[in-house]
Amino acid sequence: MADGQLDTLSAEVIQVIAETQRLPADSVTLDSTFEQLKIDSLDGINIVFALENSFRIEIPDDAVRNMRSVRDAVAGVSRLLSEAPVQPGEP
Amino acid sequence: MNRVAVTGIGTVCALGNNTGEFSRRLFAGDCGIQPLIDPGDPPYKFRVGAEAPTFNPHDHFDEKDAGLLERFAQFVTVAAREAVKESGLRFEGELGDRTAIITGTGIGGKASEQEGYRRLYQAGDPRVAPLTIPKTMTNAGASRISLEFGIQGPTYTVATACSSSNHAIGQAFSMVRSGTVTVALAGGSEAVFVDGLLRAWEAMRVVSSEPCRPFSSTRRGLSLGEGGAMLVLENWEHARARGATIRGEVLGFGMSSDAHHLTQPCLSGMAKAMNWALRDAGVNPEQVGHINAHGTGTQANDAAEANAIRTVFGDGTDRILVTSTKSMHGHTLGAAGAIEAVATLLALERSEIPPIAHCDAPDPECKLNVVTGQSRPARIQVALSNTFAFGGLNASLVLACMP
Secondary structure, eight states: OOHHHHHHHHHHHHHHHHHHTTOOGGGOOTTOBTTTTTOOHHHHHHHHHHHHHHHTOOOOHHHHHTOOBHHHHHHHHHHHHHHSOOOTTOO | OOOEEEEEEEEEETTBSSHHHHHHHHHTTOOOOEEOSSOTTTTOSOOEEBOOTTOOGGGTSOHHHHHHSOHHHHHHHHHHHHHHHHHTOOOOTHHHHTEEEEEEOSSOOOHHHHHHHIIIIISOOOOOOTTHHHHHSTTHHHHHHHHHHTOOSOEEEEOOGGGHHHHHHHHHHHHHHHTSOSEEEEEEEEOOOOHHHHHHHHHHTOBOSSSOOTTBTTOOOBOBBOEEEEEEEEEHHHHHHTTOOOOEEEEEEEEEEOOSOSSSOOHHHHHHHHHHHHHHHTOOGGGEEEEEOOOOSOHHHHHHHHHHHHHHHGGGGGGSEEEOTHHHHOBOGGGHHHHHHHHHHHHHHHTEEOOBTTOOSBOTTSOOEEOBSSOEEOOOSEEEEEEEETTTEEEEEEEEOOO
């Protein structure tokens, strides 16, 4: 995935996390850990749910357990998007 | 203070429709967690559950009554009938006024509520079935039992999620012990296999895709179960005077609230409930030989509970035989306390501890003496049965066998 796309993706993931946590968007960075953002297990479930809705992906439970930072979330979403089946008609 | 005898037991769950069937499968280590009868469309992420597959309402209720009672109310009524029958009690005259019914359920009746919403939001029909309210109310089971047996004493329902029926038994115990009532029917039930509710559990990401494996290093979450259980708690002298068979004794009860987090388990809250229960029972930690753990099979619960047990019992933890019968009858939520109290009483009575099914690799992080493989013979006088609810509400019962 090109840098530009990753940046867009990062921005979108950050926006979803910020909105779900009711945080100002500029307080969430790629380097923020969930611990720093005071994201606990319940918040995590909400964030994963919001990411699934935003990106139309299904995040498996095992992936959720290993997600500890915004960077983890971006990487996880990016991986799931790249694994998504190619729709008929797409190149 | 009066001693409190158990003079009747009734059980319905995945392992059977009565206590005999339940006992047979429980001590054989026979898991009742099976592929879901209705796997969902699209399929639920978890494919298994501990449904009560042979429970047919029409075996227990006529057509009209079967339609009037939601499944959770049917379970608790059938369990109460078995328990009362065993006790041999009749609630005529003053005893009817001096008998309590306290049931626990986390959620009450959800099937008719869901059906109402389906009509309203899916079919666009604003006319919801007229008996939706009395069918769904959490006290529907307790009220039915009162009507059926003519019991006119204190009757109510406790809703504290997964601690509901332990709280119910604890309150009933206190009422019999203090002399407020002579007899109490106590326990609870839950019927969780309703689509909307299963979707909500799925979204929580705590349900295992396979049968749960409490205290195993490979555990991946809980397995949902349904059912109900009821105990007849009776003033000891009253029971002796009428020559009743006493199945066991409730010695004490402890409760606490974590004041910590909505769903994360809390070691100190769990330990407090166990410590209060021991103190209430007048029992030393050294006297406890068995614990039927809350043991849901989630990473967080089992680790915290194991540490809490060690906090309470110290080095003595190593000789306490720990099981989680949820590995066979599933996590029955509001019914868990009642069904597991029955399992604990049976273990004491039979001098045999049922195993944790599927716990092939006990988690070394959970430093407990877990019973795995098959049931283990053990002559034990005093046992604990734990429940810890979402919302941080903990309840622990101390039970004893007949000397």
